[in-house]
Amino acid sequence: xxxxxKDGALAENDWTRVGAEDSIPASGNIIxxxxxxxxxxxxxxxxxxxxxVCLEPGEEPEQxxxxxADLPMIAIHFPAFADGRGYSxxxxxxxxxxxxxxxxxxxxxxxxxxxxxxxxxxxxxxIRADRDATAALKGLTxxxxxxxxxxxxxxxxxxxx
Amino acid sequence: xxxYQDYDQRLLDERVAQFRDQTQRYLAGELREEEFRPLRLQNxxxxxxxxxxxxxxxxxxxxxxxxxRMLAHVCREWDKGxxxxxxxxxxxxxxxxxxxxxxILAALASVQMHGIQTxxxxxxxxTTDEFAGVNPKEIEDPRPWCELIRQWSTFNPEFAxxxxxxxxxxxxxxxxxxxxxxxxxxxxxxxxxTAGETGFQVWVGGGLGRTPMTGELIGEYVPWQDLLAYLxxxxxxxxxxxxxxxxxxxxxxxxxxxxGAEKFRSLTEREFADLQGGPMTLTTAEVERMRACFPTPAxxxxxxxxxxxxxxxxxxxxxxxxxxxxxxxHKQSGYRAVTLSLKKTGRAPGDITDEELDTVAELSDRxxxxxxxxxxxxxxxxxxxxxDQLFEVWQALDAMGLATxxxxxxxxxxxxxxxxxxxxxxxxxxxxxxxxxxxxxxLDYLHDIGExxxxxxxCMNACGHHHIGHIGILGVDKKGREFYQVTLGGRGDKISRIxxxxxxxxxxxxxxxxxxxxxxxxxxxxxxxxxxxxxYERIGMQPFKERxxxxxx
Ligand code: SF4
Numbered sequence: 061x062x063x064x065x066k067d068g069a070l071a072e073n074d075w076t077r078v079g080a081e082d083s084i085p086a087s088g089n090i091i092x093x094x095x096x097x098x099x100x101x102x103x104x105x106x107x108x109x110x111x112x113v114c115l116e117p118g119e120e121p122e123q124x125x126x127x128x129a130d131l132p133m134i135a136i137h138f139p140a141f142a143d144g145r146g147y148s149x150x151x152x153x154x155x156x157x158x159x160x161x162x163x164x165x166x167x168x169x170x171x172x173x174x175x176x177x178x179x180x181x182x183x184x185x186x187i188r189a190d191r192d193a194t195a196a197l198k199g200l201t202x203x204x205x206x207x208x209x210x211x212x213x214x215x216x217x218x219x220x221x
Numbered sequence: 222x223x224x225y226q227d228y229d230q231r232l233l234d235e236r237v238a239q240f241r242d243q244t245q246r247y248l249a250g251e252l253r254e255e256e257f258r259p260l261r262l263q264n265x266x267x268x269x270x271x272x273x274x275x276x277x278x279x280x281x282x283x284x285x286x287x288x289x290r291m292l293a294h295v296c297r298e299w300d301k302g303x304x305x306x307x308x309x310x311x312x313x314x315x316x317x318x319x320x321x322x323x324x325i326l327a328a329l330a331s332v333q334m335h336g337i338q339t340x341x342x343x344x345x346x347x348t349t350d351e352f353a354g355v356n357p358k359e360i361e362d363p364r365p366w367c368e369l370i371r372q373w374s375t376f377n378p379e380f381a382x383x384x385x386x387x388x389x390x391x392x393x394x395x396x397x398x399x400x401x402x403x404x405x406x407x408x409x410x411x412x413x414x415t416a417g418e419t420g421f422q423v424w425v426g427g428g429l430g431r432t433p434m435t436g437e438l439i440g441e442y443v444p445w446q447d448l449l450a451y452l453x454x455x456x457x458x459x460x461x462x463x464x465x466x467x468x469x470x471x472x473x474x475x476x477x478x479x480x481g482a483e484k485f486r487s488l489t490e491r492e493f494a495d496l497q498g499g500p501m502t503l504t505t506a507e508v509e510r511m512r513a514c515f516p517t518p519a520x521x522x523x524x525x526x527x528x529x530x531x532x533x534x535x536x537x538x539x540x541x542x543x544x545x546x547x548x549x550x551h552k553q554s555g556y557r558a559v560t561l562s563l564k565k566t567g568r569a570p571g572d573i574t575d576e577e578l579d580t581v582a583e584l585s586d587r588x589x590x591x592x593x594x595x596x597x598x599x600x601x602x603x604x605x606x607x608x609d610q611l612f613e614v615w616q617a618l619d620a621m622g623l624a625t626x627x628x629x630x631x632x633x634x635x636x637x638x639x640x641x642x643x644x645x646x647x648x649x650x651x652x653x654x655x656x657x658x659x660x661x662x663x664l665d666y667l668h669d670i671g672e673x674x675x676x677x678x679x680c681m682n683a684c685g686h687h688h689i690g691h692i693g694i695l696g697v698d699k700k701g702r703e704f705y706q707v708t709l710g711g712r713g714d715k716i717s718r719i720x721x722x723x724x725x726x727x728x729x730x731x732x733x734x735x736x737x738x739x740x741x742x743x744x745x746x747x748x749x750x751x752x753x754x755x756x757y758e759r760i761g762m763q764p765f766k767e768r769x770x771x772x773x774x
Contacts, residue, residue, distance in 0.1 A: 120461070142259055142342070144382025148460045151379050156495055172243060172252075172260055176378035202239045205228045207372045210379075214500040217228055217372075218507050 063193045065174075066162070066184040068200060070193060073186065075112065075133070077166070091135045091166075094119045097127070105130065114166070117145040121153045128159050136182070138167040147180045154181035154211040174199035181211030222283050222592065223368045223514045225333045232376070233330045236337060240264050241323035248320065263343055263381065265336020266322055274642065275314040275322060276339040277329060279595050281349045281367040281391075282310035286582040286591040291332040293578035299325050304578075306563060306571040308635060308686055309388070310348050310595040311339055315642055337375060342383045342471075344374035344456070349391045350399040351596040354515060355604045357552045361419060363393040363400075363411055365511035366448065369503065370409075373449045380456050384463030385471035387456070388428075396715065401597065403427050403435040403717025404689060406473045407455060412442070419445045425455055425485065426477030429683035431469050433719045437482035439489055445508065447493075450501040454492035458485065518590045518605055523555030529609040540615050542668070543626040548611065555608050559589075561601040561618060562625040562633065566658040569651045570636040571599030577621055588614050597686075598635050598674075600628070631673040631740070632658045635686055639679030639696060640703070646679035648696025648703035653677055653732050660733040661740075670740060673753045674713065689713030691754045692739060693720045694732065705732050709739070709765055710757045721762055724770055735769055742768045 064073040077091045078084060084092070084100070087108035097104065097113045104111050112133035113124055124131065134153060136146040146165065153159040164184035165177050174185055178200055187193040209215050225233075240260070247257040261267075265276040277292070284292075292312055296302050299321050305313040317325055329335060338345055347370045354362045370389060374380070380387070392400040393411040402408025408424035421443045427436030443451045455473075462480075464470040477485050534541045548557040561581065563571050573581075581601060585593050588610050589603035596602055601623075606614055618624035627633045634657060637643065639650025654677055661667055676690030680697075687693035693708035704726040711720025727735055740753070742765055747756045757765070 117465075141256070142382050143465055144342075144380070144460055145465075147379045147382065148457050151457075170256060172256070173382075176376075176381055179378035203232060203235050203376070205231050205235075206378075207228075207232070207375055208377055209500045216500065218510070219500065 061193070063187045063189060063191075064184065065187060065193055065197060065200070066164075068197075070197070071184075075110075077114065077135070091133070094123060097124070101127070112162075112164075115146070115149055117143050121149050121157060121159075125157055128153075128157055128161075131161060133162040133164055133184075134159065135164045135166050138165060138169060141168040141170055141173050147176065150177070150181040151211055155214075171196035171199035175202045179206065179210040179212060222285055223280070223364075223371075223511075230330075230333070233333065233335055233337075236264075236335065236376075237323065237327050237330050240326060244319070244323050259341050259382070261319075261322075262341035263338055264322070264326065265339035266317075266319070267340060268319075268644070272316045273319055273322070275317045275325065275336060276307065277312040277314070277334055277336050278339045278346045279311050279334075280371050281347055281353065281364055282351050282595040282597075283364070284593045284595065285332075286585045286593070288332045288334055289578050289582035289585070289593055291329060291334065293575040293582070295325055295328060296575035296578065298328075303572050303574045305569070305638065306573065306595045306599045306601065308597050308599060308637070308684060309346060310351070310597055311346055312595070313638070315638070340386075342385050342387075343381050344377065344383075344387045344389065347371055347374065347389045347391060348400055348405075348597060350394060351594045351602050352399070352549070352558050352604065353393065355551050355553070355556075355558050356394060356399075357550055358395070358397065359393040360395060360411060360413055361393055362512070362515055363391045364515045365508065366409070366411065367391050368511050368514065369449065369508070370452065373452065373501075377456075380460060383456075383460055384465045385468065385473075387459070387473065389452070398713070398715060398717050401686075401689065401713050401717055404429055404433070404686075404713070404719075405436065406459075407452065408436050409448075409452075414442065421445070421448055421451075423451055423455070425489075426474040426482075427717065428472050428474045429686060429688050430472065431681045432472075432474065433683070433688040434474055434478065435717050435719070436474070437477055437485070439477075439482060439486050446503045447497055448503060450496035450499065451489075451493055453496055453501060454489045457492045458488045462488070517553075520553045520556065520605070521607065523607065523609070525554050525608065527555065527609040530611060533612040537612075539619075539626075540612060542664070543615055543619075543624050544611060546626040546630065546668070547624070547628040548606075551605070553605070556605055557608055557611060559603045559606050559611070559614060559618075560596070560628045561603065561623040562627055563600050563623070564627055564633045564658075565622045565625045566632065566662065567655060568622070569638075569641075570634055570654050573601070577623065580617070580621055581623070584614060584617055598629075598633065600633070626664070627667065629672045629674070630667050631661050631670055631675060632667060634658065634675045634677060635690070636677040637679050637682075637684035639677070639685075643679055643684075645682060646696060647681075647698040648679050648705065648729075650677040650679045650685060650694075650696065653694060653696075653705065653729070656730075656733040657736050660737055670744065671752050672714075673740075674711075675736070676711070676713075686713060687711070688719045689717055690720065691757070692736060697726050699726060703729055705729070707732075707735060707739075707769075709762060710754065712754060714754075723762065723766055738769050739765055
């Protein structure tokens, strides 16, 4: 049973997260830490498979700003769902850096935060392992209207007709 | 008042449905306590000492009579027949059952009310001067700007999980601070430039609580078009750099202080540069739409001091006293703004019953265009009363016990719910307020003492704003017993200033004596026309300290 929601539907997850301590596997799509990316950027560019970077709270998009064209995905880690820094990071990736790739929320990712995460520019959600991702899908449709502009539609409600 | 559009109502209804589902999942064990907690908090639901507490948002303090009647209904149906006006102009219910809350919120939604973002680590209700729109000193009505901020901050997806709560206040009065912008996370001061255009000074990093301080001027002049973009820039800086591993250091004031105003400003400017001129830029049409929601009421053309008022003032001393104390001047000739005192001795400060709410709603319909305001001093206001009808209004209020002529006087005490309700309290607040009110029960003396703010908080969280009371009283825990620390010289009137600690704390039954000694010294020392705070600022702490702590006195 997949835990991944992508672009509004359940999807297969063919990415592996490589921990800071782990060695890089020979092939396959991998999500590496910012430190690993910064240290091994050159060799990672020749990796047999796709490479994404994971930002922890405190690691800002600015630190990978020059590499964004090489990165098909940015993962943003939520060690705890109540740490809201990742919302600003995603927003910044979409609006300041105009990043078009996948932004994936990983870690403590739950139904009741999905709508706001999605509005901030996340398009993929790796739902916490103990929760039912099918049920969590409902979180994307809690509201049909919003006041502010967001990463999806920059216009505030009064500008939309 | 702001008139809900279809989208406002739709959002609210969807919010009620969302919270009903969340509550059901919680009660069914599908959501853990720590997962449900921020969700319920952002709907105003606390778990308190004896029962949950539900806080209902009153945007910038404005209420309509149907809303008041609905609050009365909720008091009767789901609570114990009363509710409480908070120091941030909201309404609190003390005894709801968790499983009833979705129904209560559904009932409130039918009159465009809710508990959205009244608690939790998010942007809270925006507050302003309770006399907004009728205050002759304001340079323009702040409420349209408050409403714009309300809509921008409500369900703002980026700022729902901030390091800590975030409070914004707006002030439109020059040289005075009726909205306490000096002690808010963001204080917005409305100003005019030399061309007469509206703009804003944006102060950041004020706050009470454990580390009280006044804010720093970060945005010196923000053009009106950029208000929301600038606020968003400040919030983004806070969301990214606020301290998250220590809740006592998590308010924005701590990072403003730590990095300095200069650095905070440059970070804000960096974010603002991205946003300025973008889709958040306010348009004339949108601002005018908001202004049109706060039209000048259909005032009658009447002169000041009509004969009916003059006669009543001349013939009735009690009315005259109330008139001079509890009503104040108005933009419109022939009208006054009336403060309903929720501070009669024996009433928990700010509490109001269902019947009283219904009667106030009735009075507002008859005498004040159906609008009521909550004040940060825990009273209510009828903003637009004809002067020739003041006597009738006074009679009706007096019959209900809402005409105590003590507005801004010593017995108009601000007190948080404290140990009688709040699980965070170190000590009780309400009985302390009552003991002081009983001590100063002579109306003539009370009026002779003049304006004097006493503020009481049951703990460091400072919901009773004790730091900015001329006399502040803070409940502390001393080896498991309730003690009270006294501060003098705080201000939340013309300017905001944090009070000075007097010295060692006092036992419960000493507090009224201490206040009496402090007031006695003031009365002895005051020069002609000096208020308590003036005398304090002239003579300083030492004489007060000597009087209170010297056992010979
Ligand atoms: S000041 Fe403390 S005791 Fe009083 S209401 Fe706030 S948290 Fe509770």
